[in-house]
Amino acid sequence: MKLQQTEIVDTFAEAFGMWAARIVITADSAKWALAAARSMTGFATSVIGCKCEAGIERELPAEETPDRRPGISVLLFAMDAEGLGKRLVERIGQCVMTCPTTACFNGLETEKRVSVGGKLRFFGDGHQIAKRLDGQRYWRVPVMDGEFLVADRFGVQPAVGGGNLLILGRDRSSVLAATEAAAAAMRQVPGVILPFPDGVVRSGSKVGSRYKALIASTNDAYCPSLRGAVAESQVPEDVACVLEIVIDGLDLKAVENAMRCGLEAAADAGVAQVSAGNYGGNLGQFHIKLKDLVA
Amino acid sequence: MGLKLTLQNHPEVPLEAEVISPDRLDGLKPAEAGALTVQHGNQEAVLGDFFRIEAQDADELRVAGDLSRVKLVGAGMSRGRIVIEGDVGMHLGAVMSGGEILVEGKAGDWVGPEMRGGRITIKGDAGHAVGSAYRGSQIGMRGGEIIVRGRAGNEVGNTMRGGLIAIGGDCGDFAGVNMLAGTIVVLGALGIRSGAGMKRGSIVAMGCTEPLPTFTHACRYQPSYLRLYLLHLRRLGMPVEDRQLDGLYDRWSGDSIELNRGELLVYQG
Numbered sequence: 001m002k003l004q005q006t007e008i009v010d011t012f013a014e015a016f017g018m019w020a021a022r023i024v025i026t027a028d029s030a031k032w033a034l035a036a037a038r039s040m041t042g043f044a045t046s047v048i049g050c051k052c053e054a055g056i057e058r059e060l061p062a063e064e065t066p067d068r069r070p071g072i073s074v075l076l077f078a079m080d081a082e083g084l085g086k087r088l089v090e091r092i093g094q095c096v097m098t099c100p101t102t103a104c105f106n107g108l109e110t111e112k113r114v115s116v117g118g119k120l121r122f123f124g125d126g127h128q129i130a131k132r133l134d135g136q137r138y139w140r141v142p143v144m145d146g147e148f149l150v151a152d153r154f155g156v157q158p159a160v161g162g163g164n165l166l167i168l169g170r171d172r173s174s175v176l177a178a179t180e181a182a183a184a185a186m187r188q189v190p191g192v193i194l195p196f197p198d199g200v201v202r203s204g205s206k207v208g209s210r211y212k213a214l215i216a217s218t219n220d221a222y223c224p225s226l227r228g229a230v231a232e233s234q235v236p237e238d239v240a241c242v243l244e245i246v247i248d249g250l251d252l253k254a255v256e257n258a259m260r261c262g263l264e265a266a267a268d269a270g271v272a273q274v275s276a277g278n279y280g281g282n283l284g285q286f287h288i289k290l291k292d293l294v295a
Numbered sequence: 296m297g298l299k300l301t302l303q304n305h306p307e308v309p310l311e312a313e314v315i316s317p318d319r320l321d322g323l324k325p326a327e328a329g330a331l332t333v334q335h336g337n338q339e340a341v342l343g344d345f346f347r348i349e350a351q352d353a354d355e356l357r358v359a360g361d362l363s364r365v366k367l368v369g370a371g372m373s374r375g376r377i378v379i380e381g382d383v384g385m386h387l388g389a390v391m392s393g394g395e396i397l398v399e400g401k402a403g404d405w406v407g408p409e410m411r412g413g414r415i416t417i418k419g420d421a422g423h424a425v426g427s428a429y430r431g432s433q434i435g436m437r438g439g440e441i442i443v444r445g446r447a448g449n450e451v452g453n454t455m456r457g458g459l460i461a462i463g464g465d466c467g468d469f470a471g472v473n474m475l476a477g478t479i480v481v482l483g484a485l486g487i488r489s490g491a492g493m494k495r496g497s498i499v500a501m502g503c504t505e506p507l508p509t510f511t512h513a514c515r516y517q518p519s520y521l522r523l524y525l526l527h528l529r530r531l532g533m534p535v536e537d538r539q540l541d542g543l544y545d546r547w548s549g550d551s552i553e554l555n556r557g558e559l560l561v562y563q564g
Contacts, residue, residue: 103519133478140520147519
C-alpha cells in the first residue's frame with residue numbers, strides 16, 4: 001500500500017518482551033540534570049552489546065518533579081527484572097551519583113520493585129542516612145558537594161522492546177532528513193525511547209553470523225551495497241540508503257503509537273519505502289504490522 | 296455512615312475516653328456507642344453520660360465541643376478518620392497505628408505518644424511531649440506524622456525513632472531529646488538544649504539558640520532531602536516559604552556524648 005508517495009511494505013516489526021524502569025533525575029539546573037541523563041543513557045543502544053537499552057523520555061519542568069527542580073525522565077530497558085536492577089545500580093551509581101547537584105527518584109509505581117538506593121547507600125561508608133516520607137524510603141549519601149538523594153527502590157514493569165521502522169530512499173541525505181523527522185515525531189509519544197544515537201541506527205543486524213563468536217551481524221538484506229551480492233536483498237533498485245529507528249516502550253500501545261507517528265512523518269518527507277525488521281516471526285512475541293498502523 | 300458526638304455534660308475531672316475511635320465505634324448505632332464504658336476520674340461511666348450521639352452521613356467520626364478534659368481520644372486507632380471540632384485533651388492518638396485525626400482547635404500534652412503510623416493534624420497549638428515516649432519507655436514515636444500548625448511545648452519527639460513531626464511555630468526546650476531516628480521540622484525557633492542525647496535523626500529549624508557544646512558545626516549547605524520534606528509540609532497546609540526551600544542551612548552534628556550521628560539543621564537564609 002501507499003501512504004502519499006511512500007510504499008508501505010506489507011510486513012511487520014517483531015518486538016520482544018523486556019522489563020523497564022523510569023528514572024527521574026533532578027538537579028539545580030536543567031543543564032546538570034541533562035548531563036546526568038546523557039551519561040546514564042550512553043552506551044545503551046542495544047541489549048546485545050550493552051546489556052540494556054536506555055534513552056531520555058522527556059525533559060521535566062520543575063513543577064513536575066518530586067523536589068521541584070528541573071528534571072529529566074529516563075527509561076531503561078533490560079531483558080529481565082534482575083538484570084534491570086543491576087543496570088540501574090551501575091548506571092545511577094556511576095552516572096547520576098557522580099554528577100553535581102543531582103537527586104534520583106523512581107518514576108514508576110509498580111508492584112515489583114528492585115533495590116537501587118538500598119545498594120548505593122553503602123558508598124556512604126556508614127555515614128548514609130535513611131529517610132521515609134509519604135510511604136517512600138530514600139537514602140542520603142554524603143558526597144563532596146553535599147548529599148546525593150536516591151530512592152530506595154525503583155518500580156520495574158514488563159515492557160516492549162525492539163519495535164522498529166526501516167526507512168529506505170534514493171540517497172543518504174534525503175533518508176537521513178526523513179529519519180530525523182520521523183524520530184522527532186516519535187519522541188513526542190509518552191512512554192517510549194529511541195535508544196540509538198539521536199534515535200537512528202545505520203548498522204541494523206540480523207541474527208547470527210558466519211563467525212561463531214558473533215550472535216548478530218550486519219543486516220545484509222538491507223545493505224544497498226550488497227544488493228547484487230546477496231540473493232535475499234530487500235533493497236529496491238533505486239534505493240541507496242536505509243536507516244532504522246528502534247523503539248522501546250512501556251507497553252505495546254506506546255510502541256505502536258510511536259511507530260505510527262514515525263511512519264507518517266517519513267511518508268511526509270517523501271521517502272521511497274518504509275519497512276520493518278523481523279525474524280520471520282519466530283523470536284519476538286509482538287508482531288506489529290505496518291498496514292495496521294496506517295489503516 | 297459515621298457518628299457525631301457532641302459534648303453536652305462537661306466533665307468535672309478528666310475523662311478517659313479511648314473508646315472515641317473508629318476501631319471501637321464503626322458500625323455501632325448511637326445507642327450502642329452511648330453504652331460504651333469511659334473512666335471519669337475514679338468512676339466508671341458511659342459515653343452517653345457526656346455526649347449526645349447521632350448518626351451522620353459523612354464516613355468519619357466527628358466530635359464537637361470543648362474536649363480539653365477528654366483524654367485518649369483516638370488512642371490505639373488503626374483506621375478511619377476523627378475530626379474534633381474544638382480543643383482536645385491529653386494523650387490524643389496515643390500509640391495509634393493508622394488513620395487520621397484532625398483537631399480544629401488546640402491539643403493538650405502528649406499528642407501521639409509512641410505513635411506507629413497514621414497522621415495527626417492540630418490546627419492550633421499543642422502542649423508538651425508531642426510524639427514522645429512515655430516515661431521509662433525505650434522508644435517513642437516510630438512512624439506516621441504529627442503536624443502542628445501552631446506552637447508546641449517542651450520535649451517534642453522525646454526518644455523518637457521514626458516518622459515526622461512538624462511544628463508550624465516555635466517549640467519549647469529539649470526538642471528531639473534522646474532521639475534515635477526520624478525527622479522533626481520546626482518552622483519557628485527551637486528552645487534550648489535541642490537534640491540533647493540524640494543518637495541519629497534530623498532536627499530542622501528556622502531559628503535556634505546556640506546548639507549544645509556537644510554539637511559540632513559541619514558546614515552551611517542545601518540538604519537535598521529537605522526540599523522533599525518542606526514541599527510535603529506545604530501540601531499539608533504548613534506555611535513553608537520559597538526562601539526556606541531554596542535556603543542554606545547550618546549543619547551541626549551531634550550529640551557527641553552519644554553516637555554523634557544526629558543532625559541539627561538551622562536555616563540561615
